[in-house]
Amino acid sequence: MSIQSIRLFGDPVLRTPAAPVVDFDKELRKLVKDLTDTMMDAPGAGLAAPQIGVGLRVFTYYVDDQLGHLINPDLDLSADLDEEGEEGCLSFPGLSFPTPRAIRAVAKGFNMHGEPVVLEGTDLMARCFQHETDHLDGILFIDRMDAKQRKLAMKAIREAEWSGLSAPTVKFSPHATGGRAL
Numbered sequence: 208m209s210i211q212s213i214r215l216f217g218d219p220v221l222r223t224p225a226a227p228v229v230d231f232d233k234e235l236r237k238l239v240k241d242l243t244d245t246m247m248d249a250p251g252a253g254l255a256a257p258q259i260g261v262g263l264r265v266f267t268y269y270v271d272d273q274l275g276h277l278i279n280p281d282l283d284l285s286a287d288l289d290e291e292g293e294e295g296c297l298s299f300p301g302l303s304f305p306t307p308r309a310i311r312a313v314a315k316g317f318n319m320h321g322e323p324v325v326l327e328g329t330d331l332m333a334r335c336f337q338h339e340t341d342h343l344d345g346i347l348f349i350d351r352m353d354a355k356q357r358k359l360a361m362k363a364i365r366e367a368e369w370s371g372l373s374a375p376t377v378k379f380s381p382h383a384t385g386g387r388a389l
């Protein structure tokens with residue numbers, strides 16, 4: 208097991224676009240293992256490399272008992288949206304908010320051996336692919352909310368015990384957020 212600490216909102220790495228993976232080597236396989244171990248320990252439904260401080264386009268997911276990873280993802284999204292679905296994020300421990308997302312997503316990319324992979328997801332799986340791919344572009348779920356919802360979310364974030372906005376050294380171990388945090 209190689210559980211890494213999860214970066215919290217306020218850490219600049221979460222706002223930095225990640226670079227495409229070029230070398231499908233041993234180091235990449237270790238990154239996938241670290242992400243998987245850290246996600247399962249949290250527990251979470253998804254985790255992107257920038258959330259453990261690594262600026263590469265890699266994420267892992269664990270949704271509906273399906274565990275996997277995707278590298279250099281490219282998404283095709285359905286036009287129909289789920290406007291009301293609650294979404295959380297391991298970089299915002301204990302919080303979840305309604306966040307609009309496409310109901311279906313096709314995610315194309317590679318596995319850690321460099322083989323092409325196509326993943327099709329609906330509902331929570333589709334939400335996960337969108338949330339994690341956003342992380343790789345430096346986009347956070349608060350950016351996907353409408354203005355009114357974002358205002359409510361920012362208030363809850365400022366009031367959160369872990370909030371790095373006022374106390375950057377606070378360390379918080381997230382547990383049992385309903386298994387839906389990403």
Ligand SMILES: [Zn+2]
Pocket residue numbers: 295296297298338342389
């Ligand atoms: Zn997240």
